[in-house]
Amino acid sequence: MDRLEHFARLSADDREALEAATAGPVLSVRPRRDIVREGERSRVANLILDGWAFRYKTLADGRRQIISFLLPGDICDPYVYILQEMDHSIGALTAVRYVELGRDKIEALTSQHPRLTQALRWDGLVAAAIQREWTLNLGQRDAIERLAHLLCELFFRLRAVRLTDQNRCEMPLTQSDVAEATGMTPVHVNRMIQELRARGLIRWKGREVEVLDMEALCDVAMFNPNYLHLNREGAHLDANG
Amino acid sequence: MDRLEHFARLSADDREALEAATAGPVLSVRPRRDIVREGERSRVANLILDGWAFRYKTLADGRRQIISFLLPGDICDPYVYILQEMDHSIGALTAVRYVELGRDKIEALTSQHPRLTQALRWDGLVAAAIQREWTLNLGQRDAIERLAHLLCELFFRLRAVRLTDQNRCEMPLTQSDVAEATGMTPVHVNRMIQELRARGLIRWKGREVEVLDMEALCDVAMFNPNYLHLNREGAHLDANG
DNA sequence: CGTTTCCTTGACTTAACTCAAGAGGAGTGG
DNA sequence: CCACTCCTCTTGAGTTAAGTCAAGGAAACG
Numbered sequence: 001m002d003r004l005e006h007f008a009r010l011s012a013d014d015r016e017a018l019e020a021a022t023a024g025p026v027l028s029v030r031p032r033r034d035i036v037r038e039g040e041r042s043r044v045a046n047l048i049l050d051g052w053a054f055r056y057k058t059l060a061d062g063r064r065q066i067i068s069f070l071l072p073g074d075i076c077d078p079y080v081y082i083l084q085e086m087d088h089s090i091g092a093l094t095a096v097r098y099v100e101l102g103r104d105k106i107e108a109l110t111s112q113h114p115r116l117t118q119a120l121r122w123d124g125l126v127a128a129a130i131q132r133e134w135t136l137n138l139g140q141r142d143a144i145e146r147l148a149h150l151l152c153e154l155f156f157r158l159r160a161v162r163l164t165d166q167n168r169c170e171m172p173l174t175q176s177d178v179a180e181a182t183g184m185t186p187v188h189v190n191r192m193i194q195e196l197r198a199r200g201l202i203r204w205k206g207r208e209v210e211v212l213d214m215e216a217l218c219d220v221a222m223f224n225p226n227y228l229h230l231n232r233e234g235a236h237l238d239a240n241g
Numbered sequence: 242m243d244r245l246e247h248f249a250r251l252s253a254d255d256r257e258a259l260e261a262a263t264a265g266p267v268l269s270v271r272p273r274r275d276i277v278r279e280g281e282r283s284r285v286a287n288l289i290l291d292g293w294a295f296r297y298k299t300l301a302d303g304r305r306q307i308i309s310f311l312l313p314g315d316i317c318d319p320y321v322y323i324l325q326e327m328d329h330s331i332g333a334l335t336a337v338r339y340v341e342l343g344r345d346k347i348e349a350l351t352s353q354h355p356r357l358t359q360a361l362r363w364d365g366l367v368a369a370a371i372q373r374e375w376t377l378n379l380g381q382r383d384a385i386e387r388l389a390h391l392l393c394e395l396f397f398r399l400r401a402v403r404l405t406d407q408n409r410c411e412m413p414l415t416q417s418d419v420a421e422a423t424g425m426t427p428v429h430v431n432r433m434i435q436e437l438r439a440r441g442l443i444r445w446k447g448r449e450v451e452v453l454d455m456e457a458l459c460d461v462a463m464f465n466p467n468y469l470h471l472n473r474e475g476a477h478l479d480a481n482g
Numbered sequence: 483c484g485t486t487t488c489c490t491t492g493a494c495t496t497a498a499c500t501c502a503a504g505a506g507g508a509g510t511g512g
Numbered sequence: 513c514c515a516c517t518c519c520t521c522t523t524g525a526g527t528t529a530a531g532t533c534a535a536g537g538a539a540a541c542g
Contacts, residue, residue: 007323057377059463065380067373079362082248087370087468121320124365129328131372132308136298138379139306139424143530174488183380185531190490206539222300227328384498415520426499431522447507 003073003161006230007122014113021105022047029092036090044100045078051096052172056180057088066181068130069093069154073161075123078106094172122229129227138183141222146182147192148221151202153228155211160230171209196220244314244402247471248363255354262346263288270333277331285341286319292337293413297421298329307422309371310334310395314402316364319347335413363470370468379424382463387423388433389462392443394469396452401471412450437461 004010010018026049029035035053036042053070067088070076076090081103110117130153137149158169175193179186196202201217203210211217245251251259267290270276276294277283289311296308296317308329311317317331322344351358371394378390399410416434420427437443442458444451452458 055373057373059377059381061463063381065377067376077366079366082359082363083366083470084472085467087470088373118323122323125318125320125324128369128372131369131376132296132298132329134376135308135372135379136300136306138376139422140300140304176488181380186489187491187532188530191530194490222302226326229324229328231325417520427521428500428523429498431520432498435522 004116004119004123006160006232007119008115008232010115010119014116017109017113018116021101021109022099024099024101024105026097026099029096029098031092031094034089034091035096035098036086038086038089040086041084042077042086043081044102045080045106046076046090046098046100048072048074048076049097049099051098052093053090053096053098054093054177054181055088055090064180065183066177068127068134069157069181071154071157071161072163074127075101075120078120078124093177126227126229129229133227143182143184143188144192144195145221146184147178147189148196148201148217149223150178150182151196151209151211152218152221152223152225155209155214156225156228156230160228167212167214168208168210170207171204172207245357245360245364247401247473248360249356249473251356251360255357258350258354259357262342262350263340265340265342265346267338267340270337270339272333272335275330275332276337276339277327279327279330281327282325283318283327284322285343286321286347287317287331287339287341289313289315289317290338290340292339293334294331294337294339295334295418295422296329296331305421306424307418309368309375310398310422312395312398312402313404315368316342316361319361319365334418367468367470370470374468384423384425384429385433385436386462387425388419388430389437389442389458390464391419391423392437392450392452393459393462393464393466396450396455397466397469397471401469408453408455409449409451411448412445413448 004018035046038057048070050072055067055070055076056064057067058064070090078101080086106120110120133149133153137146141149154171155164155169158164163169173181175189176186178184179189182189184192193202193204196217197204199216199220201211201213201220203212217223245259276287279298291313294311296311297305298308299305311331319342321327347361351361374390374394378387382390395412396405396410399405404410414422416430417427419425420430423430425433434443434445437458438445440457440461442452442454442461444453458464
């Protein structure tokens with residue numbers, strides 16, 4: 001849960017409450033299994049401890065779109081219990097370990113800990129901002145820009161939770177996964193990866209990516225990290241929220 | 242503010258508090274002017290009273306994507322004040338009348354009125370769901386499906402706030418606006434509209450649209466309104482939230 | 483060590499874009 | 513009231529980015 005510290009410095013008390021709330025049983029899913037399915041009723045938020053998950057939606061004829069990626073430290077939907085049923089599914093990309101936070105635990109946290117309340121709100125705002133950026137990505141960027149942008153986003157998010165090592169990071173996505181996230185065909189994703197390789201911007205071998213020229217990659221993507229709001233933004237808020 | 246009633250039946254007390262909070266000065270913007278700009282600090286939520294607004298983002302080279310539409314009754318970002326700066330802009334499509342809700346007002350509402358708190362959360366969840374649906378739309382649907390889907394969504398949302406008349410509704414969007422929302426060129430939007438006309442699904446003349454065959458239009462769009470969560474979903478929640 | 487999944491490449495097709503020009507309306511000023 | 517302008521819509525002809533189909537190769541997996 002270091003992730004929330006990106007928003008504000010939490011007190012020892014805050015951290016303790018957080019530890020307590022997330023101390024429930026740890027659940028595990030195998031890779032490529034669903035965690036929640038569209039149409040089901042979901043009553044709990046999920047906090048990802050490790051592994052990658054993703055939200056997705058499917059059309060009647062089988063076309064599938066990955067809507068967003070959930071990385072360690074991400075909290076999905078603290079308030080889903082309000083809705084009658086899920087309008088999308090969440091699947092595990094890798095093996096995922098997570099804890100469920102019921103309504104009671106969320107409320108225990110938020111009623112006693114204003115900074116945690118704000119931190120949760122921050123998390124929700126960032127998730128919304130990411131979704132907006134994906135809308136821009138799919139609507140306006142061309143294939144190579146979309147691919148570069150996805151890589152930039154994932155790298156920045158992973159770095160924020162200390163899951164990068166220099167310029168390298170784990171990359172469990174297959175090219176088909178990238179295709180489903182960027183609205184391209186797998187064949188075209190492959191060609192675009194070749195292109196980024198040819199330009200000397202990345203290495204991508206097995207399940208690992210190395211960014212060889214971050215600046216150039218960001219340029220290609222027209223990547224502006226402002227939407228990730230990673231700069232300890234809550235610093236200006238006092239302890240009352 | 243009938244919109245929140247789509248979530249739960251509010252008490253007389255709730256309604257009164259809502260009236261009070263939204264009783265501040267009414268602001269107006271002319272069509273095609275910005276309400277909030279990317280990069281600025283925004284400290285207030287906006288409640289749209291009438292008119293249409295839209296969120297948008299621009300790329301360095303001028304490409305622009307409309308991210309979502311804001312219709313009467315929509316509340317944008319109750320908690321933006323948490324963020325250092327806006328990562329996108331909000332513009333008025335038509336003349337827009339709106340009221341600003343500062344942090345104090347939002348907190349006054351939520352601290353005393355659990356159902357309003359839940360209703361605001363519901364509103365946020367629906368906004369997120371719409372953004373996810375747009376991601377699916379841009380990523381997987383082809384041009385005619387995207388257009389049909391946008392029309393279905395707008396029609397359903399307008400109907401929910403009683404801004405439709407039978408099968409007709411106001412449609413202040415130009416074809417260029419539709420192009421920016423659906424990631425197509427204006428020329429192609431025009432051709433797709435012709436196609437929907439030719440199939441006898443819509444009439445679109447001036448600033449008004451009539452849906453001639455709703456079922457067929459939904460079919461083309463593969464439109465499933467579940468993501469709008471319009472079925473008085475809060476009915477199952479007790480007065481404590 | 484065989485089998486399945488994932489990646490790669492080539493040849494061809496197509497949905498959507500570009501450029502360009504004209505038509506229809508709505509508003510403005512003479 | 514008409515002429516003019518600006519904006520939006522419409523249509524045609526040619527181009528291009530991305531998709532499709534297909535097959536071979538590499539890597540991971542049990």
